[in-house]
Amino acid sequence: MTTPLHSRRQFLQQAALGSALVSYSLPRLAKADIDYRELLPESMTKAGGEFTNYGQPSPYEQQVIRWISANPDMPGNGVSWSPLHELQGTITPNGLHFERHHNGVPAIDPAQHQLLIDGLVDKPLVFSVDALKRYPMQSRICFIECGGNSNSSWRSQPILTAAGYAHGLVSNAEWTGIPVRLLLEEAGIKPEAKWVIAEAADGASLNVSIPLEKLMNDALLALYQNGERLRPENGYPLRLVLPGWEGIVNVKWLRQLRLSNAPAMSRDETAQYTDLMPNGSARQFSFEMASKSLITSPSQGMTLPDKPGIYQVTGLAWSGRGKITRVEVSADGGQTWVDAELQQPILSKAFTRFSLPWKWQGQYAVLQSRATDETGYIQPTREQLLKERGRHGFFHFNAIISWEVSEEGYISHVYPE
């Protein structure tokens, strides 16, 4: 194998033993081109800045932003992408959680906001936000992924934008709220109720249909995101969180849950968020986001400075069907695979960070990652996905993503097949 990948255990053992691999690589990284400055740095010669009531990132990190891509004729309709290629760990900080709005971010006074539960219930109920704050809450770390994430990968040519700006309509946070089941049971569910129409209080009057069963299972009416109240762009003051299901049904600015015996067949579940299949039919209600992974570093647009050199291949894997059980990495375009290490704890329907050291010898390479979830489902190649779904898709792209490494160490998005 000309592009050796090393298991983390093997790497650490070698590090501990001071083996040839490590004495070859890490000290060279450490020395860099820098001498330690004997003089005190300026920061030690004076008092530092003030305390702050609410902190902000370092001014040296101003490039770490969401990338906005909105409709010029309707600036409230679009997305902003999480910079996954700049992040580490698994939590997405609230300031960088992806956005998808159909008509902008409503400014909602929580004292004026209400949630109505009606339709096929014994007793319609109205909740103020203050009343909801007194209900039992649960927390769950889970990802939310827009059904349109990675949509550029359906195009015939690979897009050359940074990993997060092509695949970052997915983020992962600790959501805290009330099990929706508790509220529905309080209203009393009529036996004929099968669907729930959820409506947002935004300028798009966004509404979608959700099977009642999902709301009774693991859905949360979230009020908190990573400990603090929801951000406006993530649904303040109330949003649905449906772990593992596509973003649009995680309705933000939630104002109504109407129980029904049939779906509403609204615009966003008929004209949009459906999948045109090879036989000309449209697949609807594809709620569950399938197993997927993405190498965040090294990735599109980065360069490898040392040749040869040791690089950490790292990325994220997630599945709407449960836990990630395995992530494999290939450096030869999928001919051979090595198991990556998975960061603990591995949580169901949440980001799992994988990593693997890679010794790059300076040759042409194609880096790929492939996730498997606890149902046994394996992330498909792009070729397999196109075979199943055709070439006219826009939503629900979850195939393997490939980063080409040139002999000069430049990383580009490619379609290898």
Next chain:
Amino acid sequence: MTTPLHSRRQFLQQAALGSALVSYSLPRLAKADIDYRELLPESMTKAGGEFTNYGQPSPYEQQVIRWISANPDMPGNGVSWSPLHELQGTITPNGLHFERHHNGVPAIDPAQHQLLIDGLVDKPLVFSVDALKRYPMQSRICFIECGGNSNSSWRSQPILTAAGYAHGLVSNAEWTGIPVRLLLEEAGIKPEAKWVIAEAADGASLNVSIPLEKLMNDALLALYQNGERLRPENGYPLRLVLPGWEGIVNVKWLRQLRLSNAPAMSRDETAQYTDLMPNGSARQFSFEMASKSLITSPSQGMTLPDKPGIYQVTGLAWSGRGKITRVEVSADGGQTWVDAELQQPILSKAFTRFSLPWKWQGQYAVLQSRATDETGYIQPTREQLLKERGRHGFFHFNAIISWEVSEEGYISHVYPE
């Protein structure tokens, strides 16, 4: 028992069964004094606000801030407290992570910053931040607590400030960085090395001594906090994270690790962060933060609007020695206890959220929580702690905290004994 506490399972079963308890309580909450407004809210009649590159909290949440308490003569020396009484879940968002600075927040350009490892090593090493970014990283969700957290509880009278502003020098985040062990092994540890002197690049030239064993065990050289790069007030560009150990040894703005055969006996490990014991001796190097818990809601300064009414008692528990195994709640000042539900997953040396529904009948009550960790250590009463440690303490207060509920539903901090 006049103040019944209910196990979560019991509560949910009753909710599912529509029992007397629930029909008595929850619908009354739901109705509030509000009718559902048939007219569309204003937010649905117009386009919403713009996408943002980096999001901020809702303007309606401006009261959710860190509370700054600094020395008027030296404004860079002080603390800012996390508003734990306003937060939910277990993650502390980066903007609200507590601060403790000895001489302000240094503004450090990462391109100029270096880390030196020297002293009793085979080969001193200097690392640029860019070089460090290429090392293998691990993530860990853990709390950091200032050794001086809850220091007002040593006073003879209970302080009447909000829970977070008396006990919120503790926060919990996902930290990502390099196992310190890897870097020390690369430098080569001489056999006589037993301590490591860690120095910060701040205007206080803060330096502390850390047993080498801890750095070899689970210490991280953190570069990331909840996914993004460290905030300036939390050590940008580099900090030590020593899971479970008092805040001061989690050195921020780290510039040097010097291996030594003895501690440095610096100001912050002799004059400060030591415990004056009843026999007149001073306890030094009390690194490990003992098991502790805090009811965050209801808590000091809040009121219970409904009498009688159902309230969720919720809070946080943590231990520097491992996992929390049990949190008990009392509504009668410690005479009787009921097990609270612990939010999963329970992680070692991390915040664990507990909760329990409480039916308040309108009588005088004293709410308390008591944490047990996996070593079997049980959080002591204040009386027990004072007996062991005397009345002249300032650091390392971990006793049970008591919230008195008056017949009018007003919550106050009390010392019950």
